Amino acid sequence: MSGDLRPPRPATPAGFDPSRAAERAADPRGWRFPDEARDAVYRAIAERRDIRRFRPDPVPDDVLERILAAAHQAPSVGLMQPWRLIVVRSLETKLALRRLAQRERIRQSAKFSERAAHFLDQKIEGIVEAPLGVVVCCDHGDPDEEILGRGTIPETDLYSAACAIENLWLAARAEGLGVGWVSFYRPDDLRTLLGIPARVEPMAWLCVGWPDERPVRPGLEAAGWSSRMPLADVVIDERWPAEHAVAAPRRAAADPAGRPADASGADLCHPMPAVRAPDDRGPAPAGREAAVRPRAAPPDREAAIAARDRSDRLAKPAGSLGALEALIERWASITGAAPPAAPRAGVLVLAADHGHVVHGTSLFDARVSAQVAGAAARGQSAVGVLARHGGHELLVADVGLVAETPPGVRAAKLAPGTADMTAEPALTDDRLDAALALGAALAGELAERGADCLALGEIGIGNTATTAALAGALLGVGAERTVGRGTGLDAAGLDRKRAVVDAALARARASAATPATADGAAAARTPAPTADGAAAARTPAPTAEGATADAAPLPARTALREVGGLELAALAGAAIEAARRRLPVILDGYAVSTAALAAVGLDGGLAESLIASHRSAEPGHALVLAELGLEPLLDLRMRLGEASGALLALPVIASAGALHREMGTFAEAGIDGPR
Numbered sequence: 001m002s003g004d005l006r007p008p009r010p011a012t013p014a015g016f017d018p019s020r021a022a023e024r025a026a027d028p029r030g031w032r033f034p035d036e037a038r039d040a041v042y043r044a045i046a047e048r049r050d051i052r053r054f055r056p057d058p059v060p061d062d063v064l065e066r067i068l069a070a071a072h073q074a075p076s077v078g079l080m081q082p083w084r085l086i087v088v089r090s091l092e093t094k095l096a097l098r099r100l101a102q103r104e105r106i107r108q109s110a111k112f113s114e115r116a117a118h119f120l121d122q123k124i125e126g127i128v129e130a131p132l133g134v135v136v137c138c139d140h141g142d143p144d145e146e147i148l149g150r151g152t153i154p155e156t157d158l159y160s161a162a163c164a165i166e167n168l169w170l171a172a173r174a175e176g177l178g179v180g181w182v183s184f185y186r187p188d189d190l191r192t193l194l195g196i197p198a199r200v201e202p203m204a205w206l207c208v209g210w211p212d213e214r215p216v217r218p219g220l221e222a223a224g225w226s227s228r229m230p231l232a233d234v235v236i237d238e239r240w241p242a243e244h245a246v247a248a249p250r251r252a253a254a255d256p257a258g259r260p261a262d263a264s265g266a267d268l269c270h271p272m273p274a275v276r277a278p279d280d281r282g283p284a285p286a287g288r289e290a291a292v293r294p295r296a297a298p299p300d301r302e303a304a305i306a307a308r309d310r311s312d313r314l315a316k317p318a319g320s321l322g323a324l325e326a327l328i329e330r331w332a333s334i335t336g337a338a339p340p341a342a343p344r345a346g347v348l349v350l351a352a353d354h355g356h357v358v359h360g361t362s363l364f365d366a367r368v369s370a371q372v373a374g375a376a377a378r379g380q381s382a383v384g385v386l387a388r389h390g391g392h393e394l395l396v397a398d399v400g401l402v403a404e405t406p407p408g409v410r411a412a413k414l415a416p417g418t419a420d421m422t423a424e425p426a427l428t429d430d431r432l433d434a435a436l437a438l439g440a441a442l443a444g445e446l447a448e449r450g451a452d453c454l455a456l457g458e459i460g461i462g463n464t465a466t467t468a469a470l471a472g473a474l475l476g477v478g479a480e481r482t483v484g485r486g487t488g489l490d491a492a493g494l495d496r497k498r499a500v501v502d503a504a505l506a507r508a509r510a511s512a513a514t515p516a517t518a519d520g521a522a523a524a525r526t527p528a529p530t531a532d533g534a535a536a537a538r539t540p541a542p543t544a545e546g547a548t549a550d551a552a553p554l555p556a557r558t559a560l561r562e563v564g565g566l567e568l569a570a571l572a573g574a575a576i577e578a579a580r581r582r583l584p585v586i587l588d589g590y591a592v593s594t595a596a597l598a599a600v601g602l603d604g605g606l607a608e609s610l611i612a613s614h615r616s617a618e619p620g621h622a623l624v625l626a627e628l629g630l631e632p633l634l635d636l637r638m639r640l641g642e643a644s645g646a647l648l649a650l651p652v653i654a655s656a657g658a659l660h661r662e663m664g665t666f667a668e669a670g671i672d673g674p675r
């Protein structure tokens with residue numbers, strides 16, 4: 001017993017396992033996992049995929065907690081644990097992020113090939129499809145706090161948070177959960193949406209849910225985009241090789257054999273952060289801004305998923321109907337079903353005049369508005385012909401013509417035109433309210449008469465100048481970006497129109513910034529609170545190219561009141577009413593789309609009910625559509641108005657409906673599915 005003369009074993013140091021030095025020396029590999037467990041780790045790594053399609057089934061809380069705990073076990077420099085994990089379940093938030101991502105995609109679309117655009121499309125849809133969003137943020141904390149290891153490399157907190165993302169991703173794979181990393185948004189947009197403070201970096205939106213695809217190799221590789229580089233290309237012996245001898249590591253070309261390896265799972269492009277202005281789409285604002293309460297019906301996710309599932313089963317290559325598939329899904333999410341094979345539109349064309357035409361903002365005289373409205377009602381103008389041939393019900397209404405209401409046109413005049421927007425607010429608050437209500441009533445009337453959707457149009461000499469001012473006010477940009485030729489102004493006319501629009505914008509911005517007055521109109525002049533509680537007039541907005549805007553955007557109600565017009569305000573009311581009734585709103589050109597942008601400012605939920613028919617030749621239209629996150633179905637370089645573009649898109653919508661409803665599935669048509 002006393003034969004063992006070795007000194008007593010020192011106690012195991014705190015935080016270590018009980019192995020002895022001799023044991024470790026005898027079996028240096030003794031710390032490894034049993035083979036099966038080790039293989040499972042490598043398998044999770046090798047079979048991790050960036051997932052884009054998700055089932056709607058919920059993720060149980062215990063599974064979610066395990067993957068969040070895995071993220072939280074990531075290594076971090078100085079044990080700073082900078083990650084913050086925001087779990088998002090709200091459909092409203094997911095829809096809002098999808099809009100932001102769509103907006104970025106449209107803004108940057110020129111940079112993408114068709115293939116890239118397709119990948120991004122799918123990625124963006126994943127935001128809404130996945131039951132969960134996990135936003136991984138990095139809290140930079142106090143830069144002066146001493147953190148081990150951060151001294152020379154300040155980005156170490158980001159590196160650490162990236163490890164947390166990978167941990168979550170691998171754990172999710174082991175659980176059978178899919179993760180899709182989305183970074184196609186402006187960080188400031190996401191900050192505003194989720195109330196994230198400026199010192200915190202939103203690094204990734206992770207879509208998390210049960211996958212509705214089980215890819216054996218990366219999507220980008222399957223599409224022949226690129227493939228995993230050989231290990232030897234990325235591992236360097238001892239020293240960086242001389243640059244002239246070996247080309248810098250680059251992405252490998254596609255490997256047609258498709259080795260089962262992964263490529264980047266992250267987005268194709270990371271937009272530079274830019275300052276994004278809050279708008280007035282936050283909580284219902286106080287005072288007059290609140291006159292129109294959010295009323296849009298929520299999207300029907302189940303119907304949208306059912307439509308997508310059917311699209312996938314139809315006898316065609318997956319996704320081959322392109323934008324029509326997105327259209328069908330949107331229609332289903334609005335109405336509960338795919339488009340009918342012959343949708344009947346209620347065509348609402350609202351006519352009014354504009355005070356600023358005295359400055360020569362149109363090639364035509366104000367009296368022409370009523371003449372065109374009369375011709376429309378008689379079936380002689382463009383919308384008259386298209387509505388007749390399409391078999392759609394057409395309602396032309398005078399909501400503010402200077403001339404007498406022509407025969408055949410609904411008499412609903414609120415005023416003989418607007419005031420001159422360069423000199424005073426184009427509308428009073430009461431008139432604006434009346435116009436919103438009138439548009440809603442007219443839309444309701446068409447809905448009651450059985451319309452499947454609402455096609456919106458306008459008539460009003462000078463209304464492209466009003467539209468340019470409204471778009472400028474809503475987007476925080478100047479006339480340079482929003483004014484086009486309208487009915488066909490020459491260069492001098494264009495200059496005149498720009499000057500008028502800039503003058504109106506300057507007056508409107510000054511008026512909106514004026515503090516309270518005794519007449520009680522003050523509430524309406526104060527920028528509405530935004531999602532993060534700040535004033536709307538805080539920061540300039542990014543413009544379509546991502547540059548900084550000229551000025552702070554104005555709240556929608558303020559913008560409508562300051563520049564008008566009566567038909568645009570009534571169109572906004574009509575769009576809101578249609579969305580409440582689950583009717584798709586088919587936008588026409590520049591004027592209608594800008595009215596819809598104002599309507600979205602009054603009721604954010606409306607955005608999901610909009611369908612863009614065409615892109616007008618008016619240059620500002622693209623800006624407005626991008627802001628709405630909408631891609632038009634057609635681009636025919638039209639610049640007519642009246643709802644002509646909306647009616648031209650209806651046969652496309654009808655065809656999408658017919659295809660969706662009447663094509664056979666692979667099984668029905670006896671066609672073999674993909675290998």
Ligand SMILES: Cc1cc2ncn([C@H]3O[C@H](COP(=O)(O)O)[C@@H](O)[C@H]3O)c2cc1C
Pocket residue numbers: 361362363364368369372381458459460461462463464465485486487488640641642
């Ligand atoms: C004959 C005629 C028919 C039209 N139909 C639509 N518009 C379109 O042009 C007008 C807007 O352009 P601007 O701002 O340059 O005046 C609106 O009436 C719009 O509906 C017409 C214009 C004219 C002249």
Ligand SMILES: O=C(O)c1cccnc1
Pocket residue numbers: 464486487588589590591592616617618621638639640641642
């Ligand atoms: O795009 C439009 O809506 C438009 C363009 C020019 C004239 N009227 C309307």
